[in-house]
Amino acid sequence: MKKSIPKKTVQRLLLYYRSLNFLLQQGIKNISSKSLAGLMEIRDSQVRKDLSYFGHLGKRGAGYDVLELRDKIARILGIEQVKNVCIIGMGSLGSALAAYKGFAALGFKVRAVFDNASHKVGRKIRGYECRPMEAMEKIIRQEDIEIAVLTVPADAAQEIAVRLEKCGIKAILNFAPVKLSLSRRVKVSNVDLAMEIKTLSFFIK
């Protein structure tokens, strides 16, 4: 059995993927770990170590084939295989995310959006018909949704998370600034934008 892949490696793989697409657009067909690393201010050895988790992807003395590596990373990350997501809480952030093209580019498809506000339910928001919270469990099962993006106010998040866990969701991307308590079965990733900016400002001299 292979060694388990560090989360940091997966994150960098996405950066490599982005850079390789950019290089392809430029018509560049081949690249060394050194040049690729240069595009994102990391070491060449880091690039090679990351890629080495997945086999012999390059050619000694010659570097990597850009197209081949891009497609290999796409396969590793499962970008070609579409995952269904839903967005819960169609406020300003939820609406922005619904409109975001970047998700589709990585193989995510928004299958449903939910809100509990009566003036939103039934209306189209960013091209998606806003569904009532009562229908959440049913629609998630029907549409085979694996990932939920949670953009409701902090005090509603935990309760909804529990419902999501019960109906078998696999992962939650949580934007509410609270720790969700769920079983280990559900993967939770927290995006805390206030934290991002505060961390940044801490290191300003």
Added chain:
Amino acid sequence: MKKSIPKKTVQRLLLYYRSLNFLLQQGIKNISSKSLAGLMEIRDSQVRKDLSYFGHLGKRGAGYDVLELRDKIARILGIEQVKNVCIIGMGSLGSALAAYKGFAALGFKVRAVFDNASHKVGRKIRGYECRPMEAMEKIIRQEDIEIAVLTVPADAAQEIAVRLEKCGIKAILNFAPVKLSLSRRVKVSNVDLAMEIKTLSFFIK
């Protein structure tokens, strides 16, 4: 001179701050590192190690005073001292961020918002008058803005970042999915939401 503080420690400090506020609301006056750690699924030793960077904040045998620790962390992070920020690119994401209350709670004040679309400039968006890009440098200096939140399309980001660097901005929170090339002087933090969700989905079995 003190040892330099790990970035991860600063991030956790923010989580502690959030939890301590929550505990205060509940009327809880005292807490042990163990209970605090329990609120966010980390080890008690991690909490103590993090806090120990900043002196003797607790009392042996008795734990930490919630109010005192909250205020101490606020001081460490500089939450009470307001930092001025601007938002560049008032599309769906920029508008959502402009409306976000969480920034104010951590001591950030939105002083200006910018866009280059003629139908936006001059109009009020989320209560902020949208300013033209031509005025960016002048307003940033006038309003003493240290941090820019960059929410423009990817292909406009680098060019604007260079302008920001030139007019003395200290840090950029970048939402565009591109690597910004700037001198070391400007701190850049990238929030890549597509990457977040992809990383999450990678670890789903």
Added chain:
DNA sequence: TAAAATATGTGAAAAAATTCACAAGCGATG
């Protein structure tokens, strides 16, 4: 075709972050 130049893949070393484990301090109790 031999030598030089390049560049990968990977163990080993180094650095960074986390966890352990315990001496030492505090408060309560009898």
Added chain:
DNA sequence: CATCGCTTGTGAATTTTTTCACATATTTTA
């Protein structure tokens, strides 16, 4: 006021991540 139970603060040990360094493979050059 001695003892006991609890909890901090912190070096040491461990684990994880990054970097180094080089044997090995390929291409280029002459």
